[in-house]
Amino acid sequence: MTDDLGLFADEPGEHRRRRPDPERFRRRKRRRWVTALAGLFVLLLVGGGVGYGAMQIMQIGSYDDYEGGGEGTAVIEVKSGETVSEIGSTMSEKDVVASTRAFISAAAENKQINSIQPGYYMMRKQMSGQAAVERILSADAKVGRVEIRGGMRLEDQLAPNDKKTPGILTMLAEGTCSKDKSNCTSPERMKEVAATADLASLGVPDWAIEGASQAEPDRRLEGLIMPGIYDVKPGAKAEDVLREVISRSVAQMEATGLQQAAESSEHSAYEMLIIGSIVQSEGIEKDFGKVARVIENRLQPPQMRLGMDSTINYPLEKPALLTDPEDRERPGPYNTYLNYGLPPTPISTVSKAALQAVEQPPEGEWKYFVKCRKDGTSCFGKTKAEHDAFVDQAKQNGAW
Incomplete structure (x- = not known):
């Protein structure tokens, strides 16, 4: 029998079966044990990681929690869009609760937790998770x-x-x-x-x-x-x-487009804010546009005095719906019965609706208006005669 592959060659020119090598067998056996042990170690690590992750997901296991209602004070801020977990994390950082989990676990049992609004809350330090949930949901906690x-x-x-x-x-x-x-x-x-x-x-x-x-x-x-x-x-x-x-x-x-509107008008952005404050003070929202148009028409040549009671009232400590003749005759920068043009500053807060009315007032020839109904609605006239008739109507309606 020939051994073309030389599997049994012992010496050159001779062919016989190779004897088993005991030492080589022992080395291979040891490598198998090492490989098996390494694989087992990897499985234990992976299994442990999966188990830990499962515990976190399922919230299995213990967590730190204080007892009682706490003491002292701590202010926390709840920001818009924050989750219960994020609120709990803030509390943990401020030592309001012992751990985020303490707050989350207590909050899971209270459906009202989703009603928390952004803002500042006065809490206590070292509160139990349950006490912290009850506190932040109470009316006394919201401040500022x-x-x-x-x-x-x-x-x-x-x-x-x-x-x-x-x-x-x-x-x-x-x-x-x-x-x-x-x-x-x-x-x-x-x-x-x-x-x-x-x-x-x-x-x-x-x-x-x-x-x-x-x-x-x-x-x-x-x-x-x-x-x-x-x-x-x-x-x-x-x-x-x-x-x-x-x-x-x-x-x-x-964001209302105030600066852009000012660039395409005869007014600066600050002047438009002044007009908006007068609109806000003189009319109800549904009339804002027409009030803005009256002001605009009076400022155009031939210019008229604005004659707004709201500007007379502004510097007064005790304003009134109808100003006194004495107040209307008193000189001052806010007296639009005596002065032409706008007062030097706005006279009140200005809502988005009032600003938008100033930026895009409706077309119209109105130059007069008076609150002619008890709900605050105004009647708008183009001439003094129309205005006088609306004043009589306002008196009949009990709005004057």
């Missing part, structure tokens, strides 16, 4: 929420019954207070900063700085804060509060 409405002014005013109506600056100052009224920025400090701080540092845009800087100090921010709900951080400094509120307001104003 300030609602500013259209037509409001910076300064406080007296109502006809002599009750003081807080102005925007007072409301923002009160928003910095905790529930126990501690760590507040005073209204006096808020007004001082509004009157003296660098306008650009407060977020006033370039297009408004010239007009605002020429105003009386306590009126220079008038109209630059839009209606809306603002969340003020308790303990925040006046500068920070005003910068945040004004910056947000200016962004909303510019």
Whole structure:
């Protein structure tokens, strides 16, 4: 038998079967054990990772949690769009709860958790997850929420019954207070900063700085804060509060197309804001467009005085729906019964609807208007005779 492959060759020229090598067999056997052990180790690692991941997904296992209702105070901010997990993480970082899981687990049992609104909440430190959930859902926890409405002014005013109506600056100052009224920025400090701080540092845009800087100090921010709900951080400094509120307001104003509208009109953006404040103060929303057109028509040659009671009322501590002849005869920059043109500053907050009415007023020849119905609706006339007839109608309707 031949061995063409040389499988059995022992010496050159000789052919016989090779004897088994015991040492080689032992080396191969050891390699099998090493390979088997390595594979087992890998399986254990993979299995352990899968098990750990499953525990995380299924929330199996223990987690840290405090006991009781906690102590002291801690302010947390809930931002728009945050999940329960993100809120829990914020609480954990502030030591409100011992762990994010403590809050998540407690929140899973309360369907109201999805009703949490963005803003600031006064919590306690080292609360149990359950206590933290109950606290943040309570009315006492929400702090720093300030609602500013259209037509409001910076300064406080007296109502006809002599009750003081807080102005925007007072409301923002009160928003910095905790529930126990501690760590507040005073209204006096808020007004001082509004009157003296660098306008650009407060977020006033370039297009408004010239007009605002020429105003009386306590009126220079008038109209630059839009209606809306603002969340003020308790303990925040006046500068920070005003910068945040004004910056947000200016962004909303510019989003209406204010600057673009000013470029294609005879007015600057700041003048359009002034007109918008008069529109806001003189009419209800459905009449904003026509009021804006009346103002525009009166400003055109041959120019007429605006004759707006809202501008007469603006500097008064105690405004009234119908101004007194004495007030209308008193000289001053806001007296549009005596002066031609616009007043030097806005006279109130300006809503988006009022701004849009100024940017695109409807066509019309109206030069007069009067509130002729009790719901605030105005009647618009082209001539003085039409206006006088609408005034008589307003008296008959009990709206005058």
